[in-house]
Amino acid sequence: MRRSTAAAVGTLTGAALIIGVRLSVTPPEAPVAQSQVADLNDSTPPPAAKKPAASAKPPAKGDGDKKAADKPADKPADKPKSGLKDGVFKGSSAANPYGKIQVSIKIEGGKITNAAATYPTANDSATINPPAIAALKEATLQAQNADVAAVSGATYTSESYVKSLQAALDAAKA
Amino acid sequence: MRHVEHVMGTTVSIELTEDRPDAGLRELIADVCAWLHEVDARFSTYKPDSEVSRFGRGELRLEDGSADLRHVVEACADLWRDTDGYFDAHAAGSFDPSGYVKGWSVEMASARLLAAGSHDHYINAGGDIRMRGHHPDGGPWRVGIRHPWEADKLSWVLTLNDGAVATSGTYERGDHVINPRTGRPAKGLRSVTVVGPDLSLADAYATAALAMGEAGIVWLAKRAADGYDSAVVTDDGRAFSSANLPAAV
Numbered sequence: 001m002r003r004s005t006a007a008a009v010g011t012l013t014g015a016a017l018i019i020g021v022r023l024s025v026t027p028p029e030a031p032v033a034q035s036q037v038a039d040l041n042d043s044t045p046p047p048a049a050k051k052p053a054a055s056a057k058p059p060a061k062g063d064g065d066k067k068a069a070d071k072p073a074d075k076p077a078d079k080p081k082s083g084l085k086d087g088v089f090k091g092s093s094a095a096n097p098y099g100k101i102q103v104s105i106k107i108e109g110g111k112i113t114n115a116a117a118t119y120p121t122a123n124d125s126a127t128i129n130p131p132a133i134a135a136l137k138e139a140t141l142q143a144q145n146a147d148v149a150a151v152s153g154a155t156y157t158s159e160s161y162v163k164s165l166q167a168a169l170d171a172a173k174a
Numbered sequence: 175m176r177h178v179e180h181v182m183g184t185t186v187s188i189e190l191t192e193d194r195p196d197a198g199l200r201e202l203i204a205d206v207c208a209w210l211h212e213v214d215a216r217f218s219t220y221k222p223d224s225e226v227s228r229f230g231r232g233e234l235r236l237e238d239g240s241a242d243l244r245h246v247v248e249a250c251a252d253l254w255r256d257t258d259g260y261f262d263a264h265a266a267g268s269f270d271p272s273g274y275v276k277g278w279s280v281e282m283a284s285a286r287l288l289a290a291g292s293h294d295h296y297i298n299a300g301g302d303i304r305m306r307g308h309h310p311d312g313g314p315w316r317v318g319i320r321h322p323w324e325a326d327k328l329s330w331v332l333t334l335n336d337g338a339v340a341t342s343g344t345y346e347r348g349d350h351v352i353n354p355r356t357g358r359p360a361k362g363l364r365s366v367t368v369v370g371p372d373l374s375l376a377d378a379y380a381t382a383a384l385a386m387g388e389a390g391i392v393w394l395a396k397r398a399a400d401g402y403d404s405a406v407v408t409d410d411g412r413a414f415s416s417a418n419l420p421a422a423v
Contacts, residue, residue: 083176083310091325103326148331149189149309152367153301153320154343155276161185165318165326166298170187173176 084110084172091163105168112147112172175199181210182218182276184300190287191294191310202292206283210299213279217246219270230269246271246278249374257382258393262354277340277377280304284373302340304373316422322365322407329413330367330405331422338373342366342380344409351384362387364409368394369419370402380404 090104106113151166161167175196177188188206190199216225225243228234236247250263250271263271280297284304287295294307296315305315314335318328322345332339342351343366349359366383368376379397383390383406391414394404398416405415415421 105326148316148318148328150187150296150298150303150305150315151301151318151320151328152298152303152339152341154322154341154346154365155184155300155302156346157183157300158180158185160346161300163325164301165320165328166187166301167185170176170178173189 084112084169086110087172089168089171091167103163103165103168105165105172107172112169175203177203177207179207179210181207182214182279182299183220184276186210186280186300187296187298189296190292191308192292202287202290205286205290206297209283209286210279213242213275213282216240216242217271217275217279219268219272226269226271246275249278250274253375253378253382257379258386259354260385260390261378261382265352265354273381274374274378276300277302277338278374281338281373301346302338302373302377304338305334306336308335319367319405320365323411329365329407330415330419332369332420333422334369334420337369337371337420338376339367339369340373340377340380341368342377342384344384351381353385353387360385360387362409363390363406364411365407366390366394367405368397368402369404370397370400376402 084107086107086109088104088106149169151164151169153164153166156164156166175190179186179188186207188203190202192199215221218224219227219230221227225234225239226246229236229239229243229247234243236244239247247269250261253261253274254263261273263269263273276299280299280302281304283297284295284306287297288306292306294309296303296305301320303317305317309315314333317332317334317339319330319332319339319341320343321327321329322343344351344360344364351360352358353360363384363386366380368380368383370376370379379394379402383394383404386393388408391406391408394402394406395416397404398418403416403419405413405419405421407413
């Protein structure tokens with residue numbers, strides 16, 4: 001029988017190398033922003049075109065243990081040519097166990113200036129999803145500048161690729 | 175030049191940023207795609223006549239297999255040992271090295287590009303990325319780690335020139351990673367990202383840590399000494415990262 005004791009045991013030295021960050025537990029301010037993004041479903045002007053409500057809020061200071069990455073999101077102007085075409089690129093809407101999600105990104109002047117998604121707002125998923133989203137929201141806003149060349153994530157299938165941020169990047173570059 | 179190829183059950187995005195004629199870039203991309211399709215044909219457990227399927231059924235002896243097959247089998251055995259059994263190519267019963275083969279094949283593809291003179295490129299196979307050199311703007315590659323609940327958001331942004339970023343998570347395909355100790359879906363971690371020099375190992379480490387659950391956080395911390403940094407999000411939304419994770423500010 002394969003055996004070895006639980007990896008958790010006796011590795012406090014290892015634990016010291018890891019920095020734990022409790023992502024902010026901001027309670028439900030998020031739903032406001034969500035209802036705004038939610039009209040992506042009706043393909044009215046994509047919310048990516050609007051200023052995200054959440055980022056308009058002053059950063060919640062005093063979280064103390066927030067990640068050091070919480071620095072001004074705007075970087076000095078650089079990136080002369082990214083090869084990205086301007087416009088709003090949407091993924092197709094997809095269902096997952098938490099509800100329906102659709103992603104879009106906006107590119108202005110060759111840079112990704114915004115990204116948005118719809119979230120489930122009804123029924124059970126509304127009670128499950130918003131707290132989860134809110135719990136990680138601050139971390140997301142820290143990395144709000146989604147100006148990246150590629151996205152790493154859990155392995156998608158060819159089918160789910162089409163709604164990924166990577167697909168939106170590829171579409172912008174094509 | 176960007177290219178998107180559907181292969182190995184996922185989608186592979188390739189970007190080459192060399193300053194050379196398009197025809198040359200297309201040739202390099204075609205070579206990468208041909209290699210990935212070849213790997214798929216030889217190592218897919220869904221294809222009954224693939225080399226790996228014949229090996230799994232005992233119809234092909236290891237010593238009669240290709241050098242690549244022998245490498246994959248040995249690497250999986252090494253990883254089983256190095257991950258305390260949590261990376262287990264036999265977890266599903268028959269031999270299935272898919273958890274190693276994808277990362278390895280992309281690692282090899284990037285090496286082939288380098289050998290052909292391509293110093294600036296990335297290959298993203300279903301969310302696992304191997305990159306070299308520079309972004310077209312001259313800076314390092316910026317790689318986002320997908321936020322494990324919000325598909326359009328990033329939980330970290332990394333900057334790298336040469337290296338690999340692999341993420342395993344439960345949010346794309348559900349509870350597909352099995353804890354080989356219990357035979358049940360892994361619980362505790364929602365997303366595990368490993369950053370390091372070699373994509374085949376980074377990918378396998380991420381999968382193993384996910385299978386371990388929260389104990390994987392401690393296990394990953396020990397990999398930092400070998401140059402493998404990590405970023406983890408637990409099922410309840412806590413985020414962990416190793417001290418030298420190349421996170422952009």
